[in-house]
Amino acid sequence: MTNRPLSNGKALAITVGAAAFFFGLLLFIPSPRSRPPQVSSDGGTANPVTAKESPESLFKSRCVQCHALPALTHRTPEDWRILVLKMNRYMKQTGRRSLSDTETREVTHYIVSNQR
Numbered sequence: 001m002t003n004r005p006l007s008n009g010k011a012l013a014i015t016v017g018a019a020a021f022f023f024g025l026l027l028f029i030p031s032p033r034s035r036p037p038q039v040s041s042d043g044g045t046a047n048p049v050t051a052k053e054s055p056e057s058l059f060k061s062r063c064v065q066c067h068a069l070p071a072l073t074h075r076t077p078e079d080w081r082i083l084v085l086k087m088n089r090y091m092k093q094t095g096r097r098s099l100s101d102t103e104t105r106e107v108t109h110y111i112v113s114n115q116r
């Protein structure tokens, strides 16, 4: 018996077999996208993109990224609106977690109704 080259039939069978094997492997590798969103203990979801945060938690998480949580001293609603817009622009410019348009309105409303 000498080492003869594989016949076309055998080579094809091996190729198809290997392809089927790797395809099978692919199906077994869990995809990160198929994981269900994880719910954290405070009732919010762990995913920062889709989680719906309360205006208060938005204020407390976003407004401490550069300075201490600002005291809610009295300003007119218009002043707060402009200030939050300006802060949000800083957040975007420095690549920090920022606020969507809706969140900006919610946070401004939270500040205005909780200021002293």
Ligand code: HEC
Pocket (backbone or CB within 6 Å): 059, 062, 063, 064, 065, 066, 067, 070, 071, 083, 084, 086, 087, 088, 090, 091, 092, 094, 096, 107
């Ligand atoms: C990206 C960093 C950053 C984040 C995040 C941030 N701030 Fe600021 N904040 C600044 C800087 C810088 C100043 C000082 C310069 C200025 O007033 O423009 C400031 C100043 C302030 C002041 C004093 C301004 C004044 O005119 O007396 C208040 C009040 C304030 N921030 C509130 C907030 C609130 C509310 C939030 C959340 C919506 C927030 N900040 C988030 C950077 C930030």
